[in-house]
Amino acid sequence: MATKSNRGPKAAAENRAALVAAARDVFAEQGVDGPISAVARRAGVGQASLYRHFPSRQELAFAVFEENLVAIERLAADPGASLRDLTDLITLQIEGSAAVITYFAREGDPLMRGFEDRMAAALSPKVDAARSSGTLADATTVADVLMAVGMLAALVARVPAERRHARVEDAWALLMRGLGPA
Template identity: 50%
Template sequence: MPTDRSNPRPSTRSNPGPAAAARNRAALLEAAHAVFAESGTAAPLSSVARRAGVGQGSLYRHFPDRVSLVAAVVEENVDALEAASAAGAALPELLGLVTRHAIESVGVVDLLVEDRPGRMLELRDRVAAVLAAHR
C-alpha cells in the first residue's frame, strides 16, 4: 500500500536542534568535572558523554579533543573564581575555592601545561589578578 508522503506522521521525538547546544555544553562540562575528579583526565570521554546524557558526536562538536575539554573545565573554574570575587567573596573564601578546584583537578594542570602552556599562563594570570585585588 503506498504511503502519502505529503502528510507524514508526526514524530514522537522532538529534536530541539541548535537550541540544545548551550544545554549540552553545560551538561558536558558538569559531567567532565565529575568524571575527571573521580577518574582523572585519562578517563574515557565516552564516560563524560554518557554522564552528560548526550552522544559522543555532541561532545566532539563542542570539544574536538581531550585537551579542549580539559581547558574548558579549568576555564570554568577560573570563571567561578572571578564571579565569586565580583560578588564580594573574602580572600579566605576565594582561597578555599582555588584549593577545591586544585584538589578536583589533579592531573588537569599537568595535561594543559604540557599541551597548551600559553593558555595555562593566561588562566594563571586571571587567578592572580583576582587574588591580588584582595590584598
C-alpha cells in the same frame, strides 16, 4: 519503544553545560585521560555532540578550567570576599579538578599563561588586603599564592577523592605557617 527526539540547536547550550559538568566528574574520578565516551554518557549526549562542542580532550579540559576560573573571578569581584574565601573556593576546585590542573602543567600549553594571568589578577587585591590586615606576611606575593595553589594541585592529583579534602586542608595549614605573619 520511544526514541529520543533530536532537539537540535536549541539544546546546544544545555548539552555543552552537561558535557562540562560530566567532564569535571569523570576527570576527578579517572583523571584527564579518562574515557571521553564516559563523559558523553554521563552528560546524556552522543559522542558526536561532544565532539561538535569540544573537538579535542584539551578543549574539554580547558572548558572545565575556564568554568572554575570564572567562579574564582566572580568571587574575587565581591568586595565582601576575603582571600580565605577565595582559597576555600580554590581548594574545592583543586579537590575536584586537580587532574585538570596538573594536565595543563604537564602539557605546558601557552594558553595556560592567560589563565595564570587571570588568576593572578583575581587574587591580587585579596592578597594585598590580607597583607594589610596582617593575615599574610608583608613579603608574600600573588606569585607565592599561585605557587601554593600549584603545589596543592600536584599534591592531591593522585590522592583518592575521599582523602583529598583532609590533605588539602593540612597542606594549606602548613603553607599558611610559611606565608603568614611571623
